[in-house]
Amino acid sequence: MSDSNPTAPRSPAPNFRNWLSLAGAVLAVGSLFAFVFLVAIDTFSREGNPYLGILTYIVSPAFLIAGLTLVALGWWLRRRQLAAHPEGGEKRSLAIDLAQPRHRRFLVIFGSLSVVFLMLTAFGSYQTYRITESEAFCGKTCHTVMEPEFTRYHHGSHARVSCAECHIGSGASWYVKSKISGAYQVYSVLFKKYSTPIPTPIANLRPAQETCERCHWPEKFTGNLDRSYEHFLSDKKNTPYTVRLSLRVGGGQPGQGPFGGIHWHMNVANKVEYYASDPQRQTIPWVRMTSTSNGEVRVFRTKEFQGEPPADQIRVMDCMDCHNRPAHAYETANESVETAMALGKISTKLPKVKLVAVDALTQKYASVNEALEKIAAAMRAKYPDATDVGPSIATVQRIYQENFFPQMKADWRSYPSNIGHKDWPGCFRCHDNKHLTVDGHEKIKSSDCNACHSILAQGSGEELLKLAPQGAAFKHPGGEFDSDLLCSDCHNGAIQGK
Ligand code: HEC
Ligand code: HEC
Ligand code: HEC
Ligand code: HEC
Ligand code: HEC
Ligand code: HEC
Incomplete structure (x- = not known):
């Protein structure tokens, strides 16, 4: 093309020679590059991350479109300008002549700057990706909303496990789901559409096999855990009262040690299903147990609940039904x-x-x-x-x-915790002696006080030195109570009766 010949038909190209179009082009190329780069991370990263999706499929295309719009806008403005002052276009010739050292230098500088620019874009997008994946992003970006979980998380045993490992994890279909729900979460924070408190449990949390069991081997044999619970009474002297238990956690796989105990529940050969009649899964009137080894099926119901639960509301018990607050537990x-x-x-x-x-x-x-x-x-x-x-x-x-x-x-x-039975029903949602088979004869076994643990010592001072290896009966510091009551009928994490 030759701009020096004023009689040649005008091509649209000179209209792009303006600062606005140039800036738009830089923006467009940069974001196209970032887009390609993010798609690559997105495809190859082990962990899914909904915010990465937002970055890749919403933010970088938005910049691309903005860049292209600027290019077009510059073109249009320039065209108007040239139409008004046709002589303005001829002064700006952009012909490159490699024979001229000045032009060669210009090309080298331009080339190097472009490489630096693309590298910075790549670095920038990678850093942004890293930030969205970190727990600080989840916890701090939506500051007020996630602050409770974020704060508690730093006091838990999973403080080094990122939020995404439990909440998003890997696997294509969960990835898409989490992207959609991630986008929804951002929307709900922006428009204050979230509820307080955030409801729990999360309806479609990923199943334990895909989260917990990636790090925890369900067959592991744990055996007995020695735990002490240090209490004080609410009397004038603040009398201490400690209970020391040997918890029969056991193991879920016969080959790995004596089979049975609390982690019997983890054995894939025992399928426990249940129906909860409330959204927080605190009331469980129906339980079905299937032994996959001999196919035996037993159904247990409470007296109040007869009949069958809706089939789509039956849940298979997994780690999260006991360990429902593994990462961000609130202390009472x-x-x-x-x-x-x-x-x-x-x-x-x-x-x-x-x-x-x-x-x-x-x-x-x-x-x-x-x-x-x-x-x-x-x-x-x-x-x-x-x-x-x-x-x-x-x-x-x-x-x-x-x-x-x-x-x-x-x-x-x-936020109820289901791991014990003192302040919430927990294990006693099922192991309360009130769930019976249809003939009314058989209860869910392991509902007596020594089935899950034995009390090694209780009280204070000297009393704690006398260990009872066979397990002692619980001496309740609050006095005798009706055996029909659950602990959580009185205890609620605050002072009793409040
Ligand atoms: C070890 C696994 C794990 C990790 C790590 C984890 N969570 Fe959770 N989270 C859960 C489980 C399980 C639930 C469901 C709780 C229930 O059913 O009661 C949950 C529930 C939630 C809820 C719903 C409200 C509530 O508190 O129950 C929010 C919000 C949440 N998590 C945010 C986070 C944030 C933010 C992080 C990182 C700072 C995080 N989680 C880290 C396992 C985890
Ligand atoms: C990314 C790996 C990882 C994932 C995923 C994970 N954990 Fe853990 N978990 C750990 C590690 C590591 C520890 C040991 C922490 C320590 O001892 O300091 C641990 C400790 C625990 C403990 C014992 C400590 C305690 O708080 O009582 C429990 C229970 C537990 N995890 C349950 C779960 C459950 C339930 C899930 C799924 C919701 C889960 N974990 C998911 C790595 C993981
Ligand atoms: C029936 C309820 C129940 C189920 C289901 C269950 N656990 Fe546990 N688990 C317990 C109890 C109770 C303890 C004792 C620790 C406590 O009280 O905090 C425990 C302890 C643990 C510990 C700590 C062991 C240690 O050495 O400190 C880990 C880790 C653990 N469970 C992981 C899991 C995983 C992973 C799953 C799912 C595959 C699972 N649990 C399923 C009730 C359960
Ligand atoms: C959804 C109902 C349900 C919940 C909640 C539940 N369990 Fe169970 N549990 C069962 C059923 C059903 C059985 C099998 C009972 C039978 O064979 O009669 C069982 C069996 C057991 C056994 C006996 C295992 C063996 O060696 O035979 C232990 C121990 C146990 N559970 C501990 C716990 C603990 C501890 C908790 C609370 C952290 C708990 N369970 C919560 C339903 C439940
Ligand atoms: C189905 C299993 C199971 C049965 C049955 C059971 N417990 Fe427990 N109990 C647990 C578990 C699990 C814990 C540990 C909770 C934790 O780690 O927070 C516990 C904890 C305790 C504690 C210590 C709690 C604290 O905060 O001081 C006492 C006391 C106790 N149980 C008494 C009893 C008595 C009394 C009975 C009989 C009425 C009983 N348990 C029946 C599973 C059971
Ligand atoms: C009828 C109501 C009632 C029932 C049911 C009940 N408690 Fe208590 N409990 C009390 C009272 C009242 C106190 C004394 C509180 C104080 O001095 O602060 C107490 C004190 C305690 C304490 C020491 C102080 C504290 O606040 O932790 C423990 C541990 C305890 N109870 C465990 C249990 C367990 C485990 C069960 C179920 C097996 C149970 N209680 C059932 C009323 C009850």
Whole structure:
């Protein structure tokens, strides 16, 4: 083409020679490159990540389109300009003549800058991808929404397992699902469409085989675990009361050690299915057990529930039905105060301090700041003469900050834990002696107090040194109670009766 010949028909090309189109072209090339690069990561990465999907399929195309729009806009403006001042177009000749050293230098510089630009784009998109995959992104980007899970997560045994490993994992179909739900989550955060607290359990969480069992071998034999639970009564002296249990976790596979115990549930040869009549799966009126080895099927029901549950609401029990808070568990007010007392961080010399601290934690507060002020005020008012109450107050405040999230209405009360049976029904949702076979004769076995654990020691001081290897009967510090009651009919993680 020759712009020096004014009589030649004008091609549209000169109209692209303007800064706007040039900037648009750089943007378009950069985002096209980023798009190709992200698609490659997306295809080859082990972990799925919904935010990567948003980046790849929404953000980078958006930039590409913006770039192309700029190119067109520049072209159009330039054309108008040239139509008004036709002589303006001729001064800007872009012919490249390799014989001229100046042009050669220009080409080298231009080429190197383009390579640097593309490398920066690649680096930038890779970094963005890394950020979206990190737990900081999940926890902090949607700050208020995920803050409770994020904070608790850092106090759990899975603090080194990324959110994506449990919530997204690998596998094509879950990947697509999580992309859709990830996009939905971003939308719901932007438009404040989420509910507080975020409802649990998550209806289509990936099955345990694809998450937990990638790291935990279900056949592993655990045997007995020795656990101590340190409590204090809510009396004036804050009497300590410790229960030391040997938990029969056992194993799920005969070849790996004596078969049986709590992890009997993990054996693939025993399929336990259940129907829960509430969304939080706290009431289980129907249980079906199928032995895959001999095909025997037994159905257990509570007296109140006769008939069959809706077939699409029957769930096969897996790890998450017991370990439902593996990564972000909220401590109960009781438990967190007792732990701090046992560690000496809340002074047990302050009379009735357990009652006072739990009471301060469980009032209704609109915000964290209000809570911190009122906790301090309430505790100071209770102990006007104590000079050393400061550290205890600071500890109670820290407990609040780490376990209570008023803006999301999230604390232990919204999120039941199914692992035991003291503060929530847990194992007693089934092992309560009230689930019977149709003929009414057979119960779910392993429902007596020594089936899952034996109490090695209980009480305080000297009493804890006398071990009972065969297992002692539980001496309930709260006195005798009707055997028809579940522990969680009275205990709820706060002071009893509150
Ligand atoms: C070890 C596995 C695991 C990890 C790691 C994990 N979660 Fe979860 N998460 C779960 C399970 C299981 C549930 C379902 C809880 C239930 O059914 O009660 C859940 C539930 C949730 C819920 C629903 C509300 C609730 O609290 O039950 C949110 C929100 C959530 N997780 C966010 C996160 C965030 C953010 C991270 C990373 C900071 C994370 N999770 C890390 C296993 C995990
Ligand atoms: C990416 C690997 C990984 C995944 C996925 C994973 N875990 Fe773990 N889990 C670990 C590691 C590592 C530990 C040991 C942590 C330690 O001892 O510090 C652990 C510890 C545990 C413990 C014992 C500690 C405790 O808190 O009592 C339980 C129970 C557990 N995991 C359950 C689960 C469940 C249930 C899931 C699925 C929802 C799951 N894990 C998914 C790696 C994983
Ligand atoms: C019937 C309920 C139940 C089921 C189902 C279950 N567990 Fe457990 N598991 C327990 C209990 C109870 C403990 C004892 C620890 C405790 O109380 O925190 C335990 C302990 C563990 C531990 C800790 C062992 C240790 O050495 O500290 C791991 C890891 C674990 N379970 C993983 C799993 C995985 C993975 C699955 C699914 C394949 C699973 N559990 C299924 C109830 C269950
Ligand atoms: C959804 C109902 C359900 C829940 C919840 C449940 N179990 Fe079970 N469990 C069963 C059934 C059904 C059996 C088989 C009973 C039978 O054979 O009569 C069983 C059997 C057992 C056994 C006996 C295993 C053996 O060696 O024969 C133990 C121990 C056990 N469960 C512990 C627990 C613990 C601990 C929890 C709570 C962390 C729990 N279970 C929660 C339904 C449940
Ligand atoms: C189906 C199995 C199962 C049965 C039956 C069972 N327990 Fe437990 N129990 C557990 C598990 C699992 C834990 C551990 C919970 C945890 O780690 O948080 C536990 C914990 C306890 C604790 C310590 C809790 C704490 O916070 O101090 C006591 C006390 C206890 N059980 C008493 C009993 C008594 C009394 C009975 C009989 C009425 C009974 N258990 C029947 C599974 C069972
Ligand atoms: C009738 C109501 C009731 C029932 C049912 C009940 N408790 Fe209690 N429990 C109490 C009272 C009241 C106290 C004394 C509370 C205090 O001094 O703070 C108490 C204290 C305790 C304590 C020590 C202090 C604490 O707050 O943890 C443990 C441990 C305990 N109970 C375990 C159990 C277990 C396990 C079961 C079920 C097997 C159970 N309780 C059933 C009312 C009950």
